[in-house]
Amino acid sequence: MPLNKKNYGHDPVLIETVEKYSGLQKGDTVIDCTLGLGGHSEMFLKMIGKNGTLVAFEQDEKNLKIAKKRLNENKNKILFIHKNFVHLQQEVSERKIEGIKLIFMDLGLASVHIDDPKRGFAFLHEGPLDMRFDKRNPLTAEKILERYSVKRLEEIFKAYGEERYSKKFARIIKDNIPFHTTTELAEFIERHYPMKRQRRGRRIHPATRIFQALRIEVNNELEILEDTLRQAIDVLDKGGRLIVISYHSLEDRIVKRTMKAATKQCICPSEKPICDCNHKPQLKILTKKPIIPTEEEVKRNPRSRSAKLRASEKI
Ligand SMILES: C[S@@+](CC[C@H](N)C(=O)[O-])C[C@H]1O[C@@H](n2cnc3c(N)ncnc32)[C@H](O)[C@@H]1O
Structure with a gap:
């Protein structure tokens, strides 16, 4: 059967931009760290x-x-x-993979x-409070709510969800555990979210940030x-490309910062008068600003709306 979107119900994000920046040629070696349903990989092949x-x-079976x-x-x-994909460097070295483009x-x-509500990522459909990409991981979202202290939950909601009411929700969620399902937790958050905030044209569901934070944790x-971005920069062949598509500001900040750090001539502390770090830049940035999908792509594939693509080249 020919491979197309209809068979797999999936539209690979920013596919033409990925093609443009990939620089791939016949016979090359490529590593897709996030195979998913294989949309981008199909093009790489x-x-x-x-x-x-x-x-x-x-990681998802x-x-x-x-x-x-x-x-x-x-x-x-x-x-x-x-x-x-955090095992990138180890796998590359054990399997003797070379010339990565x-x-x-x-x-x-x-x-x-x-x-799939059973995976516990979606708060609009009832499912277990799970959120694991890899079922071999013993830690689910439900266990985090049960085991973590109020303080730790507050930190997570704040750092990973950028939730302005992190303190309040850490406390009241902890006071009301256990939560077994996604809808139970989402409805609880919605009921307790300050009305003023909800009414003022909030476009996102009040549970979005806390769900994001739990998923990241x-x-x-x-x-x-x-960690993996650093490994990727090390194992790439000279002239090889690193392309990353991220979907929220926390991820994009890490991608931007790590790529930028790898372009630096010198990494000596600023108080040092003379450079002695012998650091060599490893990357050249190819996308000054992140590339985002066109309006047309977002209309066709609403899940692409928050995508940001950054590309760089090993030097
Ligand atoms: C946005 S999807 C990728 C879609 C893919 N590009 C396609 O066209 O079908 C992200 C995939 O990466 C996997 N994933 C996320 N983090 C991962 C990690 N740290 N290691 C391995 N796989 C990961 C997820 O399970 C998910 O299937």
């Missing part, structure tokens, strides 16, 4: 041809299975790795995560991102 190699990380079925139809050289990340959730998303 076409670009690198039968002599190219695709290495694909995916179900998505990996779907993507495998989809991509294996083409009989390319593909290495599927059912692991968190592109490392790609399309962060966050796949549409199947949101569409369950999957340790931000720490892993920073």
Whole structure:
């Protein structure tokens, strides 16, 4: 069966921009850190041809299975790795993968995560308070609410959700545990959210920020991102590209900062009069400003609306 959006119900975000910045040629090696349902990887395979190699990380077993079925139809050289992308450098070295021309990340959730209430990501449909990308991870959102202190919950809601009422919600959620389902928690937050805020044309559901914070904590998303970006810069071949699509400001800030740091000539503390760090810049930024989807793409695929793409090249 030909591969298309209809078979997999998925529209890869900013696909033409990814193609433009990938710089891929026939025979190249590419690493997709976030295989998902394989939308972007399908394009990479076409670009690198039968002599190219695709290495694909995916921590979600179900998505990996779907993507495998989809991509294996083409009989390319593909290495599927059912692991968190934080193991990038280790896998590259153990498997002796060389000449990497592109490392790609399309962060966050796949549409199947949101569409399946059983995964516990969507607050509008009832499901267990789970939010794990990887079912092997023992920590669910429900357990976090039960085990973490009020102080720790407040920190998480503030840092990862940028929730202005983090203190209040940490306290009242803790006073009312257990919460077993997504809707139970979402309705509780909605009931207790200051009315003034809700009425003043808030476009997002009052539970959005707390759900985002819990998801980031369950999957340790931000720490892993920073660590993996550094690994990616190290393992890329000279002239190879790093492309990252992020979906919220916390992720984008990390991508921007880490890429920028890798362009620096010198990393000596500012009080040092003479540079002795011997640091060499590793990257050249290709996108001065992040690239965002066109209005037309957002209309076609509303989930692309918050996407930001940054690309850089190893020097
Ligand atoms: C936005 S989707 C990727 C969609 C993909 N580009 C496509 O076109 O089908 C992100 C995927 O990355 C996976 N993922 C997120 N964080 C990950 C991590 N740290 N390690 C491995 N996979 C991860 C998620 O499970 C999800 O399937």
